[in-house]
Amino acid sequence: MMWTISPNVQRLVLSALAPVIELLAPPRCGICDCEGALLCQACRALWIPTRPEPVPATGLRAAAALGPYEGGLGTAIRTLKYGGVPGLARELGAALRPAIAHVARNAPFQATLVPIPTDQSRVHERGFDHALLIAEAAGLACGAPVAQLLVRTRPTPPLHTAHRDERAAILDGVMATAEAATLPAAVVLIDDVRTSGATMREAARALHASGVQWVAGVSVAYER
């Protein structure tokens, strides 16, 4: 008798085993693929800056990123999300510390780090929520609280294939604050890639609508 395992079950097993696989396999660099560490010293020196880059603060008090998506940061993000290496989120999240300090320097209160909510079908597919993992690692590195305050009000198609005007329509009203969430006065939004700034603007709109006064944003990379 042949056993057939449904793709859903395969995914469940793989995502349950991911931490074990990560422990057993020698780590490889998420950018150059050399063996030894999730981000090797050479790639760290080349792609992870000590000073963040300010980016246009569309609807936010301030915004910053580590650097452009083209190059090592984009490779690391793709390895994390599509190559199934959640451990890279720890490295990228911790690297956000100076960027968070930079945007939060004028915050009137201690800022809570809030990940941009990921579409649930993508979380299910990958077995992890990359933005949440990055925010948690950043919170640990900064000693800042992390809270998943935002939810998506409907599923959305992937944004990177959508045209700029389509994006605005896709994102319009797509986020809301989670029911029963206790809202902080100041928030730093955390995302992987900033494209037009429309996602951060929508997140800030939802937070402001619920009474959050001060919102800034940090992403790992920006697209030019």
Ligand SMILES: [Zn+2]
């Ligand atoms: Zn490397």
